[in-house]
Amino acid sequence: MARAFLSSGDLIADRRASYADMLFESGDHVAAADLMRQALDIVPAWTAGLYRLGEMEEAAGDEDAAAETWRRLLELDxxxxxxxTLKLAASGYAVVPDNPPTAYVETLFDAYAPTFEAALLEKLHYRVPELLAKAIKAAAPGRHYQSMLDIGCGTGLMGDYFRADVNHMAGMDLSEAMLQKAEEKHVYDRLFKGDVNELHYPAGSADLIIAADVFVYVGDLDRAFARLVEVLGPDGLFAFSVETHAEDGELILQSSLRYTHSEEYVRRLLAEHGLAPVTIGREAIRFDRGEPLQGLITVARRA
Known part of the structure; x- marks a missing residue:
């Protein structure tokens, strides 16, 4: 979650929280947590403050206190x-959920929308749209598409790659703020708000479906794949990315609160939903804390 400062509504509490943030950024996590607790003594039901306190307690090494703070936050929100929920699971205090809370993903990307492209492209060297476009064009050289559906379109980074190759381009996202940014580009024929797990779209209507960097915020992909395959037309292509891991296990919730998926998981799910992989490539998709982050760039079609 972006560390946007959300006011408590109390000037003194806000001031103490601001000082706590300064201490945190300087590396004094214990003192930061102590001062943040003082702010919350004034405004105990301040949810944004509780979230920040949990971060501070976690960084200070007091995981039990952080877990209790996450639980208090869940009661209020x-x-x-x-x-x-994800914080508790990633810390080992709860079972990992199959999917993240919808409200969390929506809030996260509403907050990120103003700086999303600059952060990804300039700071994190984000490559997923470029890699997916290259893989799709290699899988079907020169193909023209009647209808493309861009799942989790965000600010519309995929749109420019296919505008000349698609008659009708639709983009869906959970975040209204992201959709507003995409609208400003005037690339898509239709933009709409929706959840991939609850997708309602005409059956067999899309001959190209793209999900760029979406499934890290979905988790278990079985339900999403079922919805998307229903939308995919005959000989349609389904292209997507996932973050991946080298550890055992098909699906892992990382400390980043993003899910990673193994290649075995991806292949199994494709087979179960009647899809045949055209290509599955392992690539460095962006940087994370200065290190290249590995992902799978996949293009599949109906088996």
Whole structure:
């Protein structure tokens, strides 16, 4: 979650929280957590403050205190806009959920929308749109598409790669703020808000479906694949990326609160949903904390 400062509504609490943030950034995590608790003594039901306190306690090494803070946050915010469920699971205090809270993903990307492209392209060297476009064009050289559906379109980074090759281009995203950014580009014929697990779209209507860097915020992909295969037309292509891992296990929730998927998991799910892989390539998709992050770039079609 972006560390956007959300006011508590109390000037003194806000001031203490601001000082706590300064201490945190300087590396004094214990003092930061102590000062943040003082702010929350003034405004105990401040959900954004509780989220920040949990981060500070976690960084200070007090994982039990952080877990208790996440639990308090969940009581006050059962929709879980801050991802406390994921924090508890990633810390080993709860079972890893199959899917993240929808409100968390929506809130996360609403907050990221203003700086999303600059952060990804300029700082993290994000390559997924470029890699997916290259893989799709290699899988079907010169192909023209009647209808493309861009799942989790975000600010519309995929759109420019295919505008000349598609008659009708639709983009869907969970974040209204992201869709507004995509609208500004005037690339898509239709943009709409939706959840891939609850997708309602005409059956067999898309001959190209793309999901770029979406499934890290979906988790278990079985339900999403079922919805997308229903939308995919005959001889349609389904192209997507996932972050991947070298550890045992098909699906892992990382400390980043993103899910990674193994190649074995991807291949199994494709087979179960009647899809045949055209290509599955392992690539460095962006940087994370200065290190290249590995992902799978996949293009599949109906078996």
């Amino acid at each position: 059962p929709d879980d806009r801050f991802g406390a």
